[in-house]
Amino acid sequence: MDLAKLHAKLIAAARANPPADQAPYAFEKRVMAQLRAHAAEDFWALWGKALWRSAVACLVIAVGLSVWSLQANGEADHDFDSAMVSAAEPLVDSW
């Protein structure tokens, strides 16, 4: 069998029978409905993303404030100690 000829013949057969170009009924309406639904989904996805971002920002601020307040408390403790000890210091000196 002449394979080159068979190849040419089959390709010619494929060319002679192009596929139909008909779109299903109301296809464009279905695509538009899907695009609109997708757009609505996108809105909620964006909203969710924004919420997560603000949650992360809040967490960073909360951690920062906690560290700052711990440091501030440390200083306050030191002030408290000095205040307590300062009352006894003149007594020590008077001896």
Place this chain on the structure above:
Amino acid sequence: MEPSDGDLIAAVLGGDTASFEPLITRYSPRVFATARRYARRESEVEDIAQEVWTKAFQKLNTFRGEAPFEHWLMRMCVRTCYDFLREHQRNREMNFSELSDEQSDWLERFARDPDNAPEDADAARQLVQRLLEQLSPPARMVITLLEIEDRPIKEIAALTGWSVPLVKVRAFRARAEMRKLLGRLAKEKYL
């Protein structure tokens, strides 16, 4: 007078989503004809077409208007079809003894008288479809675009996103793949 593609695209990009619908109506026949070359089931064809339009809508802001919208859309369509072929690549090893009576008759007729075997026969169309389904995705894509649709290499490169040398290499390999398949068909049927 119908609005031009440019007017419709500008309206969609301006926020008027409804202006996308006339574009779908206008170009869906081209999209469906292309998708039907690669997918057999109508549900698969529709999925491909739907994906093409969804991508087109999402990426419409990347359309610069330097080439016609149809060219831009067809690039997207061909690439979506290629992705479909790759996703649905199964082991389609076919035994040629599974051919229908009509297909076998057509082959026998061709073997007896190659010049007079009818090209417009339904059996020939089914046979070429079965052969194409057994090719690898790049081979099927190249054979379809280069030999069946008779497109130039440069256009295939633009449509697929492959370089011109890559298209040539893939065309060479695709023809070899096709020859191998036809050889197997001839061997199984006539030896």
